[in-house]
Amino acid sequence: MKTSFTAEQLADPATATAAGAIRTCVHCSFCTATCPTYVLLGDELDSPRGRISLMKDMLENERVPSAVEVKHIDRCLSCLACTTTCPSGVDYMHLVDHARAYIAERYRRPLGDRMMRWMLATVLPHPRRFRLALRLAAVGRLGAPLLGKGRLAAMLAMAPTRLATPVAVPRSDASGKRVVLLRGCAEPVLKPAYQAAAARVLGRLGYAVVPAPGEACCGALVHHLGHEAEALASARRNVDAWTRVIEDGGLDAILVTASGCGTTIKDYGHLLRGDPDYAAKAARVSALAKDISELLADADLPASAAPALTVAYHGACSLQHGQKVTEAPKRLLARMGFAVRVPAEAHLCCGSAGTYNILQPAIADRLGERKAAALDRLGADVIATGNIGCAMQIGRRSAVPVVHVVELVDWAMGGPRPSVLA
Structure with a gap:
């Protein structure tokens, strides 16, 4: 797509990245078939191609965003299914991130x-x-x-009718490789059992799970709200915390059990690329970040004692589209002895998408019902996913219990049965 950004505009790294993404788009329309909002609403402005046109006009002309532009950009889930489909490699993620920050700065919402x-x-x-x-x-x-x-x-x-009981995540002092297990913000409150299961699995495999004092929220939630300064502050805080661990004994991986966080942490190198004090450190942190399934799928796992269960696997958008991790979780579950099934329309978002299910409840509800129905049709004993938001969104709509992938791995290795299966 032809652009007309000025040299002065392109001097800003974020605008230059956005302009590059816009220029890469050839309007082939492949993305429309995999965009959840376009599939539901059928409106060109609710497709990636339509939103790119809106963002191009808004950013090139440096206008105050209109209510129409804000409405359609707000409706984007940032599921990134379009980036998986796009044959031209449009960097839609950084384009829409920049547009959201631009809107937050210049548009006065009701x-x-x-x-x-x-x-x-x-x-x-x-x-x-x-x-x-x-x-x-x-x-x-x-x-x-x-x-x-x-x-x-x-x-x-x-909001759950009953809060989960806090679980102390065991820290292992094994002499093997050293890893940090991201604590995060929502997951330890809603589903603390996920990280406890991950820590038990890592301990059995000889990993030293070490604390990272000063670590906090990854920044994804505020980042997708367009609060750029807060998101960058969170990124710097975590980079500092993990750098201290790296410099005090080394670190083999930063492991994440909430894939929404993982996508953002893997992007720290890009987010802080223009900060001379953090660029190199952030790139090192991003290179160390792994989803828990990535590490375990290639680990030397013991013989499994898994029960004969059929698992419906839901690939979180942040994992399959944001991080391009598609096969590791399924391969891991199969190695542990579970029969794995994948639903139709596996590429479509469940509608959680961080705070999307609060800010866009009507669309999120339709997507959630559609996803739960597709998973239920598989006739599985349990649904497994790798993201807390997906687990909550699907769990409210399906009669099939929802667990984290690592909970099943822990159970197959001799750990406790996941509480929702009790």
């Missing part, structure tokens, strides 16, 4: 929207605040029938 986004950015990345908010949600749910089907009602509906 008061209710501003308040909701402020609350999400203030609460979700902080586990203590998030836990308190979930307790308050139990009270707020009493008035949910009066709220209709808006954002607040969607948020209350997603």
Whole structure:
């Protein structure tokens, strides 16, 4: 696609990256078939191709974004199925990230929207605040029938009726390779058993799971809200924390059990590329980041004692499209003795997408129902995924229990049965 950015505009690295992505698009329309919002809504402006045209016009002319542009860009899930499909290699992820930051800086949203986004950015990345908010949600749910089907009602509906009991993640001092296991923000509150299972598996395999004091939220949630400064601050904080571990004994991997976080951490090198104090350190951190399934799929695993279960595998968008990790989780489950099935439309998003299921509840609900139905049709004993958001989104809509891939691996290696299967 032809662009007309000025030399002055292209001096900004983010604008230059966006311009490169726009120029790469040849309007072939392959992306429309795999874009969840286009599949549901059939609107060209709700396809990657349509959004690229909107972003091009907005960024080239340095205009205040219009309400129409904001509506259609907000509807993008950032599932990145378009990047998997695109034959031209359009860097859509960094293009839409830049557009969101541009909108956050220049567009004044309605008061209710501003308040909701402020609350999400203030609460979700902080586990203590998030836990308190979930307790308050139990009270707020009493008035949910009066709220209709808006954002607040969607948020209350997603809050679990009972909070998970905190689980101490075991730290191994084994003499083998040293790894950090990302604590994160939402997962330890909603499903602490995931990281506990991962730590047990790593301990059995001889990995030393070491703490990283100062580590915090990866920054993905605020990044996708367009809060660029907050996202970069989170990235720098984590880079500092992990660099201290690297310099004090070395580090073989930074392991992630929430694939949404993994996609962002693997992108730290790009996010901090223009910061002379962090560029090299961030690139080193990104190179060390791995999804837990990536490491385990190639590990020397012991003989499995897995029960004879059929597993419906849901590939989180952040894993299959964002990180291009598609086969490792399925291969891992098969190695452990499980029969693995994959649903139709496996490429389509479940509608969770960070805070999307709160900010765009109507679309998210349709996608969630569609995904749960596709998984249920497989007739599996259990659904396995690698991302907390997907687990919560699908778990609310399917009668089949949902677990993390690593919980099944832990069980097959002699660990406890996942609680949802008890």
